[in-house]
Amino acid sequence: MNRRRAWLLALALVALLGGRADxxxxxxxxxxxxxxxSGSDCSTATSCxxxxxxxxxxxxxxxxxxxxxxTVQFEGTMxxxxxxxxxxxxLAAGVAVTSATATGAWVASTCTTTSACSQGAVLQGFRVRAxxxxxxxxxxxxxxx
Numbered sequence: 001m002n003r004r005r006a007w008l009l010a011l012a013l014v015a016l017l018g019g020r021a022d023x024x025x026x027x028x029x030x031x032x033x034x035x036x037x038s039g040s041d042c043s044t045a046t047s048c049x050x051x052x053x054x055x056x057x058x059x060x061x062x063x064x065x066x067x068x069x070x071t072v073q074f075e076g077t078m079x080x081x082x083x084x085x086x087x088x089x090x091l092a093a094g095v096a097v098t099s100a101t102a103t104g105a106w107v108a109s110t111c112t113t114t115s116a117c118s119q120g121a122v123l124q125g126f127r128v129r130a131x132x133x134x135x136x137x138x139x140x141x142x143x144x145x
Contacts, residue, residue: 033140035137037130039129041129048130049142050127054123055124059108061105061144064140065138065139066103069135070135071131072128073130074126
């Protein structure tokens with residue numbers, strides 16, 4: 001992801017989450033990787049892009065690029081083992097989704113509830129997983145702040 005897109009995603013996260021001054025942000029974390037296969041889990045490394053250690057961040061941005069035919073899932077984990085669907089809002093506006101079939105950018109909070117954010121109970125990890133990839137390559141950029 002180029003530097004301008006990274007800043008745009010970061011600014012969108014701040015705007016979406018209201019620039020929470022009370023949240024302690026340790027650092028920005030990023031992951032850039034390509035998905036070339038699909039799977040029901042991440043036992044095949046090329047079916048997922050995983051960003052571990054999103055603990056103590058308040059938001060995640062995801063950008064999908066490339067030419068592909070398929071579906072990717074947005075998933076989070078509280079314990080590092082059990083992964084569940086995580087809602088993401090398209091950066092261009094729209095309703096929250098847990099999967100995508102086209103390129104674009106999405107943002108979301110890493111907090112599971114509003115009170116969880118203030119108590120520091122957030123996701124431990126986040127991933128983008130190809131549940132069905134018929135052809136092509138999905139280039140995934142994940143940023144957590």
